[in-house]
Each structure stands twice: as C-alpha cells, then as structure tokens.
Amino acid sequence: MNQSGPDTDVLVVGAGPAGSATAAWTARAGLQTTLVDAAVFPRDKTCGDGLTPRAIGELERLGLADWLRAHTVNHGLRAHGFGQTLHLRWPGGTLPDWGSAVARTELDDHLRTTAVKSGATAVDGERAVDVRMDGDRVAAVVFKGEGGTTREIACNRLVVADGVRSPLGKKLGREWHRDTVYAVAGRTYVDSDRSDDPWISSHLELRDERGEIVTGYGWVFPLGNGSVNLGAGTLATAKRPADVAIKPLMATYAASVRDDLALTGELRMPTSALLPMGGAVSHVAGRNWALVGDAAACVNPLNGEGIDYGLEGGRLLADLLGDGTADLTDAWPALLAQHYGESFSIARRLAGLVLTPWVLPRLGPIGMRSDLLMTLALRWMGNLVTDDDRDRAARVWRFAGRRSVARDARPPFA
Structure with a gap:
C-alpha cells in the first residue's frame, strides 16, 4: 500500500477499445495513466470485428486511419433476406463513408500500443x-x-472497462437489468476466397437447423487476410429468453452461405457471449470512478456493435476526467444519457418489437423490397446519426428517441 499518495492519477482496468481509448486520451491530456488488463496481449475477444463509420471516425481521431486502410475497406452492407439482396452504402454525412474489419486479437493490441x-x-x-474505499471514493484497486x-x-x-461481465463493476454496485433486450451472440473464423470483398454481409432471414426463423441475424465480415469473421446473434429479454444454441446455429448458417460467400x-x-445492451445497467459511476464501454452496456441493441461506443465513450470520459475535481456520480450517467439515451431507448424498443413472433416474417419481406426503407434502416440500426446531422432522417430518429425515453420505465443508464 502506498502511504504517501496515489500510484497513478488515472487507473484504467481493462485494455479493450474503451479502456485503451480512455488511456490514450487521458495520457495525451497530460494525466499520469496506468492501463491494466487481466490478459497477456495479444489476446482474443468474442466479437464480430466489424468497424462501422462511427468507429472509423473515432479511430481517425486517434490517428489510425492509415493503419486501418492497410487492412480492409468496405463500402457498406450487403443485406440478404426473404428472396432479396440489397447493396446499401454507408451514408457518410458527418461520419466517414467507409468501414473496415480487423480481428480483435490485432485491433485491441494495436489500440493498447497506441495508449x-x-x-x-x-x-x-x-x-x-x-477495491479499497476511502469514504465514497475508490482509493485503490487490488490486483x-x-x-x-x-x-x-x-x-x-x-x-472500469472490464467488459460485458464487469466483475469490478459488480464490486462497485453495477447492476444489469434484463427486462430490456439483450443479445446472445457467437463468432467464428473461416477461410474464404472472398476475404477481400468490399462489402460486409448480413443475413436478416436467419434460420435454425429446423428451418425456423430466429429473431436475430447472421453476418460475414471480410478481413482481407484470407479469412472472414462469421457469426450469428439472437435477441432476448427476461420475459422472452433465447431458446437457441449459438454454436450449432453458426454451423447451420455457415452451411447455408458457404457457396455464395466462397467459404473454403x-x-x-468458435466463441459466444451474452451482451447487455442499450445502457441497461445502473450505478455506472461514483465519486471518482466510472464504467465505460461494454461494462456500461454501451452496445447498440439493433446491430450488437460496441466498439464504436467504447472508443467514443473513452474520449468523452477522458474529457470529463480532465477536471480533477469533477464528481462523476451524476455527471457521467448524465453525459452517457445525453449522447446515447435517445438512440438506445428507441433502438431497444424496436429490438423488443422484433421479438414478437409474427413481426419479422411479416415485415421483413416488405422492408427488403425497398432500397429506401433499408437504407434508412441501415442508418438507424447502425446509429449513424450525429448531433450535427440536420437532414430529415436524422430529425425523425432523434424525435422518435425523445418520445421513447419519455415512455421508458427505466431509461438507459438509470
């Protein structure tokens, strides 16, 4: 125990995208920063590995655009389902108009090195x-x-950036509320002759081994290295738990797309994980501590993406930590709610609607017949809307988010 003073100004636990981004930004701000992880790097992480324009924008801020472009660049989403295939370009606007995919073994190691x-x-x-407390403050962490x-x-x-289970967050009182939608997802890697495909693929008509439609989707993200990340995810709530085995579902999905996507x-x-989503956690901050990224359930309920919110949240939290006297207890959940509350609220409400058995079979074919509807869906599902966007689609999304939050029994991060 250090009796003379703290060993570090900012201690970051967890070196995934959220932790490493926070550490990079606090260090650049001149704060003494220590980044600790339970694993020895490089290490793997269950993830789809996809980087949408929102994540690309944050990686560009960190100075990693050239490094990303040396991997793979994609134009947007190739959506399959209900007898249709649509090519939907990333919308651009105030965000970059390109995406990428990098295996987490490499991405996380590079982000940690950047920090x-x-x-x-x-x-x-x-x-x-x-943790060792000093009144209402964290004085030290025990490793x-x-x-x-x-x-x-x-x-x-x-x-605290220690992932979806957040064992340290639990020590500090973090609670995950499963009444709103969460995901059960898995991923695997497979060789492919189309690993340089400039489109990521998403199959919205995901079926299990019995041929029944599953409330989720399958994906194939080209990595540009001779292989692709292939995965599948399904949605659930406490009232509608997931009744599917993810690894057999991935095998069934892979068999169904093997020829079309040149899997060899x-x-x-293969790995799988539970994903708290949409800010469905409470007690995300205290006097001098805060949860960020997956630990704070900053995962999009409509597409399962969390890398972008981890990177972005790390930057936002670093800005807040720049004021060494700031009490984070209310300030951090308020900032999370300001940036993500409306979009997470409407997204988890829509995702919950998809869990209704008749919705996907009836509405899926209608949506897949319209490039316009699916382009809007891509933008909204990916939360590719920023505060600076002023177009009609952005205004509709924000309006729907405000109405949704007003109806929430428990708003995001509450």
Whole structure:
C-alpha cells in the first residue's frame, strides 16, 4: 500500500477499445495513466470485428486511419433476406463513408500500443479482484497476478472497462437489468476466397437447423487476410429468453452461405457471449470512478456493435476526467444519457418489437423490397446519426428517441 499518495492519477482496468481509448486520451491530456488488463496481449475477444463509420471516425481521431486502410475497406452492407439482396452504402454525412474489419486479437493490441505511445503505462496479466474505499471514493484497486500474489494500485480516479461481465463493476454496485433486450451472440473464423470483398454481409432471414426463423441475424465480415469473421446473434429479454444454441446455429448458417460467400475451410475458434445492451445497467459511476464501454452496456441493441461506443465513450470520459475535481456520480450517467439515451431507448424498443413472433416474417419481406426503407434502416440500426446531422432522417430518429425515453420505465443508464 502506498502511504504517501496515489500510484497513478488515472487507473484504467481493462485494455479493450474503451479502456485503451480512455488511456490514450487521458495520457495525451497530460494525466499520469496506468492501463491494466487481466490478459497477456495479444489476446482474443468474442466479437464480430466489424468497424462501422462511427468507429472509423473515432479511430481517425486517434490517428489510425492509415493503419486501418492497410487492412480492409468496405463500402457498406450487403443485406440478404426473404428472396432479396440489397447493396446499401454507408451514408457518410458527418461520419466517414467507409468501414473496415480487423480481428480483435490485432485491433485491441494495436489500440493498447497506441495508449502506451500516448504516454500510458501498461500492465498485463493482473486481474482486478477488489477495491479499497476511502469514504465514497475508490482509493485503490487490488490486483491478483501470476501465482496468486496480490498488490494494490492507488489512484485518484478509476475507469472500469472490464467488459460485458464487469466483475469490478459488480464490486462497485453495477447492476444489469434484463427486462430490456439483450443479445446472445457467437463468432467464428473461416477461410474464404472472398476475404477481400468490399462489402460486409448480413443475413436478416436467419434460420435454425429446423428451418425456423430466429429473431436475430447472421453476418460475414471480410478481413482481407484470407479469412472472414462469421457469426450469428439472437435477441432476448427476461420475459422472452433465447431458446437457441449459438454454436450449432453458426454451423447451420455457415452451411447455408458457404457457396455464395466462397467459404473454403472449417469453422475455427468458435466463441459466444451474452451482451447487455442499450445502457441497461445502473450505478455506472461514483465519486471518482466510472464504467465505460461494454461494462456500461454501451452496445447498440439493433446491430450488437460496441466498439464504436467504447472508443467514443473513452474520449468523452477522458474529457470529463480532465477536471480533477469533477464528481462523476451524476455527471457521467448524465453525459452517457445525453449522447446515447435517445438512440438506445428507441433502438431497444424496436429490438423488443422484433421479438414478437409474427413481426419479422411479416415485415421483413416488405422492408427488403425497398432500397429506401433499408437504407434508412441501415442508418438507424447502425446509429449513424450525429448531433450535427440536420437532414430529415436524422430529425425523425432523434424525435422518435425523445418520445421513447419519455415512455421508458427505466431509461438507459438509470
């Protein structure tokens, strides 16, 4: 225990996109920053690996555009379903007009390196197991390393970015509310002769081994390295739990698209995870600590994407941490609600509607017959709307979000 003062100004637990982005921005702001992760890098992470324009914009801010373009660039979404195939370009506007996909093994390692180059100190192989409080403030975090040895790192401010399960967040009182929609998703890798395809593919008519429609979607994201990320996800709530085995579902999905997408190998490294979504957690901050990224359920309920919100949230939180005297208890959930509350509210309401058994079979074919409707759906589902957008589609999305929040029994982050 350090009796003379904190070991670091900002302690970030978790070196995924949210943690590394926060660490990079706080270090660039001149704050002494320590970034700790339980894993030894490089390490894998269950994810679709896709980077939509919202994520691209944040990576550009970090100075990583050239690095991204050296991997793969895609134009938008190739949507399949109900006898139709549509090519939907990324809308652009105030966001970049291109996307990418990078395996998390590489992406997270590069983001962590970016944080180190920005001035952060990185430590891996040490798991956060407890906190030591000083009144209503976190004074230190207890870590367990190899061999079971423990040590404390004292800090002025703590950032919890330890993922969807957030064990450290639970120690601080974080609670996940499953009454709103969440996802059960899995991913695998497979060799493909179309790994340089300039379109990501999404199959909205996802069927299980019995041929029944599943309330979710399948994806194939080309990685440009001879393989693709293939996965499937389904939606659920506490009242409508998911009744599907994800790994068999991925195998069935892969078999159905093998010829069309030139899949040439066997499925590798299959993994799955539960995803809290749409800000469906409470107690995301205290006097000098805050949850960010997946730990704060900053995951889009309509497409399952979380990388963009992790990167963006890290930057927003770093700005807030710049004022060393700021009480984060109310300030951080208010900032999250300001940026994501409306979009998450309407998105999880729409996602919950999809769980109604008749909705997808009846409305899916109608939507897939219209380029206009699906272009709007791509923009809204991907939350590719910023505060600077003033077009009609953006205004409709924000209006719907305001109405949705007003009807929420528990708004996002509450």
